Amino acid sequence: MADINVTPLVDVMLVLLIIFMVTAPMMNENTGVKVDLPTSEAPPLDPAEEQLVLSIDKTGHVFIGDKPFTLEELPGKLEGIAKASPDLPVFLRADGEVPYRQVAALLGVAKKAGMPRVGLVFEPGTGDLTPAKAPQ
Numbered sequence: 464m465a466d467i468n469v470t471p472l473v474d475v476m477l478v479l480l481i482i483f484m485v486t487a488p489m490m491n492e493n494t495g496v497k498v499d500l501p502t503s504e505a506p507p508l509d510p511a512e513e514q515l516v517l518s519i520d521k522t523g524h525v526f527i528g529d530k531p532f533t534l535e536e537l538p539g540k541l542e543g544i545a546k547a548s549p550d551l552p553v554f555l556r557a558d559g560e561v562p563y564r565q566v567a568a569l570l571g572v573a574k575k576a577g578m579p580r581v582g583l584v585f586e587p588g589t590g591d592l593t594p595a596k597a598p599q
Contacts, residue, residue, distance in 0.1 A: 513548075513551065514551065514552050514553070514554050515527065515528075515544060515548075515551050515552070515553045515554070515578075516528055516553075516554050516556060516584075517553055517554070517555050517556070517569065517573060518555075518556040518557070519555075519556070519557045519558065519561055519565060519566065519569055520558050520561075521558040521560040521561060523561070523565060525537055525569065527540060527541075527544075534572075537572055538572055538575065538576055541572065541573055541576035541577075541578060542576045542577060544576075544578075545576050545577035545578050546577070549577065549579075550579075550580065551578070551580070552580040552581075552582065553573050553578045553580060553581040553582070554581075554582055554583075554584045555569060555570060555573070555581060555582065555583050555584060556584040557569070557583070566583075
């Protein structure tokens with residue numbers, strides 16, 4: 464009898480399929496920094512290309528990926544990354560409670576370091592255009 468038994472192969476493939484289905488959503492998270500992103504109706508970008516994620520949390524701490532950096536260390540680190548990968552897109556994630564001037568300053572640091580492609584990251588949804596309450 465010269466038949467090949469494919470039952471064990473199918474069993475292994477089904478187990479691998481289940482493992483990949485469970486772990487794939489976990490691999491989609493770019494960074495471990497907790498940031499409450501604002502919402503907007505713009506279409507999402509393609510996450511397949513290599514990217515650098517710059518984050519600022521609501522306390523003002525700055526991260527490259529999930530590693531914290533001080534504001535003094537940041538320009539030198541970004542210049543080194545820009546020299547190594549000049550076309551690397553930078554995605555800036557800022558907590559919704561961070562003042563706009565801090566986001567603009569971080570954007571300026573990235574541009575000054577030689578990173579031409581810097582974009583803002585936000586959650587999909589309806590952007591809230593209601594004016595914020597004035598400080599009292």
